[in-house]
Amino acid sequence: MDDLACAFKERRATIGVVGLGYVGLPLALAALRAGFSVIGFDVNPERVARIGRGEPVIAHLDGEAMRAALATGRFSATGDMARLAEPDAILICVPTPLTRQREPDLSYVRATAADIARTLRRGQLVVLESTTWPGTTTEVLKPILEATGLRSGQDVFLAFSPEREDPGNAVHTLAGTPKVVGGDGDAARDLAVLLYGQIVARTVPVSSTATAEAVKLTENIFRAVNIALVNELKVVYDAMGIDVWEVIEAAATKPFGFMPFQPGPGLGGHCIPIDPFYLTWKAREFDVATRFVELAGEVNRAMPHYVVDRLALALDRRRGRTLHGAEILMVGIAYKRNVDDMRESPALKLTELLEARGARVAFHDPLIPEIPPTRAFPHLTGRRSVALTRGALEACDAALIVTDHDGIDYGAIVAHAPLVADTRNACARAGFTGATIFKC
Missing domain, CATH: 3.40.50.720 (NAD(P)-binding Rossmann-like Domain)
Structure with a gap:
């Protein structure tokens, strides 16, 4: 020693x-x-x-x-x-x-x-x-x-x-x-x-080592539960015609007792979608229920389904068509902004759900030229990013913003896509508004 x-x-x-x-x-x-x-x-x-x-x-x-x-x-x-x-x-x-x-x-x-x-x-x-x-x-x-x-x-x-x-x-x-x-x-x-x-x-x-292991799980469970909370609030406030991002931005001005978390199309990355379930599994050994953790998991796993339903609604109301046969251009497929990491990205589940309903999905991601092999979605391996051109935007039925990378031209998306479904509030944060933008 x-x-x-x-x-x-x-x-x-x-x-x-x-x-x-x-x-x-x-x-x-x-x-x-x-x-x-x-x-x-x-x-x-x-x-x-x-x-x-x-x-x-x-x-x-x-x-x-x-x-x-x-x-x-x-x-x-x-x-x-x-x-x-x-x-x-x-x-x-x-x-x-x-x-x-x-x-x-x-x-x-x-x-x-x-x-x-x-x-x-x-x-x-x-x-x-x-x-x-x-x-x-x-x-x-x-x-x-x-x-x-x-x-x-x-x-x-x-x-x-x-x-x-x-x-x-x-x-x-x-x-x-x-x-x-x-x-x-x-x-x-x-x-x-x-x-x-x-x-x-x-x-x-x-x-002890067990305490250190519990620290890490606690950190990620805290994030998973709070993300689930704002995702659920997004669903509720959408039904009321209230912009959840405006609510969070205003609430964050309180200097104490509030920590802002952002809603999205689902959880991604290796930690937050996975780590909480290590505790729920171990807790069964002690005959203890982890209700908050499991409920958060249910809410977060449901978000891709919610996004697809909202996109279908937007296409019906604003374009007069269904998802079946629609051309969807997915913008950003990494699990988070400004990284080239696809682990557990909600974009993978969204692609699967959209194609199951008959849509044709292409994607653009400046950091991910090709979808790498994944355990859960091997059939998507090898698909390549397309250029974010005016022609590609005008040809799609909807641009679905999944990951809000800084290097993406949101002005071009708003100007040329017939419908923009924004799951990250990226267009508003970039200063763009318009009747074609649909937050989901």
């Missing part, structure tokens, strides 16, 4: 990051900037090769910083899991999705744990960052590692520190965001705090 602590303090330790996606790659670069040597591990050979060539794999990341890191010789990417013996600390940043039955899928965590166990040596710190249910670190990860004969807290050290990455957020960076840390014992917690203390501005130690 003392040797490892000195290596962290002096920043001469080697850090291994498993999973070079939207969480792992920014973390690897932050560790490099702090002065550590970093080995990145990923099972996707194409991603490893692109990173090794210094090519951008995530749009909002500083590609120049990655190329500079490669040039120092302190950073490398590999798919060779046998090299997991080399790092002094291994940070696990792999996906934790849901199954089609909405139950936790820890296959990536278990596979990574098995890879680590094959080369595990005394004096290594292993930290899980992937969001999961309280108890995963000690109930799933620990037994796999201890099957090697090495003991947590004596030979190796085990901790949990939830990722707090917000892709595309230039204000709250990884290094500037406090890092919650829980350990399997005081020694592991202190070592993890010491490591992250070199990388981020502030660490927040908690009493």
Whole structure:
């Protein structure tokens, strides 16, 4: 432990990051900037090769910083899991999705744990960052590692520190965001705090790995419930002829007791649509109901259906036609503004629902030239973005704004599309109004 602590303090330790996606790659670069040597591990050979060539794999990341890191010789990417013996600390940043039955899928965590166990040596710190249910670190990860004969807290050290990455957020960076840390014992917690203390501005130690796991779920459940609330208010206020965005903007002027959340066409991203159900699943073990969480999930999952119904209504009233045979141009398909991330994007469900009702759907997204493979919508893989031209806008029956990227010409959409269905209030925020705009 003392040797490892000195290596962290002096920043001469080697850090291994498993999973070079939207969480792992920014973390690897932050560790490099702090002065550590970093080995990145990923099972996707194409991603490893692109990173090794210094090519951008995530749009909002500083590609120049990655190329500079490669040039120092302190950073490398590999798919060779046998090299997991080399790092002094291994940070696990792999996906934790849901199954089609909405139950936790820890296959990536278990596979990574098995890879680590094959080369595990005394004096290594292993930290899980992937969001999961309280108890995963000690109930799933620990037994796999201890099957090697090495003991947590004596030979190796085990901790949990939830990722707090917000892709595309230039204000709250990884290094500037406090890092919650829980350990399997005081020694592991202190070592993890010491490591992250070199990388981020502030660490927040908690009493256990389960507490740290619960912190992450609580953060995302808070967001999921409040987004569900404003989505439900949108439905109610629409029926009353009230603009929910105007209501929220006015309510946000109250300097206390109110936090604005924005409605939308449904939840997206890897966290908010998924993480709350890790708690509902675990809560069943204790015979406890999670009614708020499950109700929020129902409301948010219903939003794509609501948007399609509103679009159908708008086409009927303003264009005198049905969805069947209609040409829909979907504007923006990323799960959030200004990122190239399609994970759990409501655009995928919207496309499926629209096409099930006979519409023909094309899309434009300046950050996503092609729909990548997804677990739930494999039939949409490979579809390509079309140019947002005057001709494309005039040829469609409706432009459906799903993701409000900054780089989109909303003036052209309002000027040339015969109907604009805006799920993000993007046109109004850009200063455009008109009879063709229908908020939904």
